[in-house]
Amino acid sequence: MYPSVNIEPSLLKGPAFYKLMEKHVISLKQQESNGYPRPNPYNKTRAIINSIEIEKLRSTPTVHLASDERICDRCFTVYKVNSNGLAKYSSAGADACSYHWGRSFRNPGTNISTPFTCCGRDSKSKGCTTAKCHVFNIENLKNDLGFVQTTEKQPLVGGDYGVYALDCEMCYTTEGGELTRVSIVSSDMKIVYETLVKPDNPVLDYNTRFSGISEEDLRYVRTSLKDVQTVLLNLFSSKSILIGHGLGSDLRALRLIHDTVIDTSIVFPHTRGPPYKKGLKKLILDHFQKHIQKDGGHNSAEDAIACIELMIWKVKPFLR
Secondary structure: OOOOOOOOHHHOOOHHHHHHHHOOOOOHHHHHHOOOOEEOOOOOOOEEOOHHHHHHHHOOOOOOOOOOEEEOOOOOOEEEEOOOOOEOOOOOOOOOEEEOOOOOOEEOOOOEEOOOOOOOOOOOOOOOEEEOOOOOOHHHHOOOOOOEEOOOOOOOEOOEOOEEEEEEEEEEEOOEEEEEEEEEEEOOOOEEEEEEOOOOOOEEEOOHHHHOOOHHHHOOOOOOHHHHHHHHHHHOOOOOEEEEOOHHHHHHHHOEEOOOEEEHHHHOOOOOOOOOOOOHHHHHHHHHOOOOOHHHOOOHHHHHHHHHHHHHHHHHHHOO
16 A cells, blocks of 8 residues: 555556546646647647746746847846857856745735745845856747657557656756656556656756756766657557646657646645646645655656645545
């Protein structure tokens, strides 16, 4: 039995379990409004992504940028890049990236923001961390190229197409955010596929504080995004249920279009309603009194298993 959900493993697979989970698959409209990649009817290698919703998810003001301008994902400074995608800096160094890696939360009732979780400073204070360079992400999220789509396959048995959870880690490159690790776990919480991934473009920041992945970890990695896509297309049917928290960002990183998804940030809504969403760490603490993502860091396998645990808890009263 698993300590968090206290369910016999034999109940966590098969047609009956698949049908229980199928009831929580989010609609295509929900996918679209949450920035999930959707098929482009005119080109199967491209996707349609709701960029307006992505701007909301990023919680940054809409800014009209020139072709050589970017918004820093950390300090929200608008900066210029050269032809290689690298930030241009003044000799005075006044445009260095100073930011808070923690969060500040605004109370909508009082309009007062809490101190940053990283340093305890006021929400309007100067950043407590300085980075070597600016980095960006939102432009990459709007990139609709290089997508693949899952296809229907024969079910395993009795209409069971499989239930999996996945989570990804990403770094910052000269072309935005790119995949560095993917973890996929089965419904009985066993890792079925996990690999580090070599980004296609030069890395600006490995995002080690949050991803746990360093330059040394990727030094000899040769697995590409296309290699990962090949594995996923063989592993999943279009009717396989994929579970994740804010899964749209993972599918964008994987350049994968898939219809049958469960998003725990939607299944377990924030009490204030959209656009607010509870973090996975808070959901696990509330439901299981268990701590994940310690010190702000993420582990893709741990996060994927956490999503499965939440959904098992959700359907537990109906498991027989």
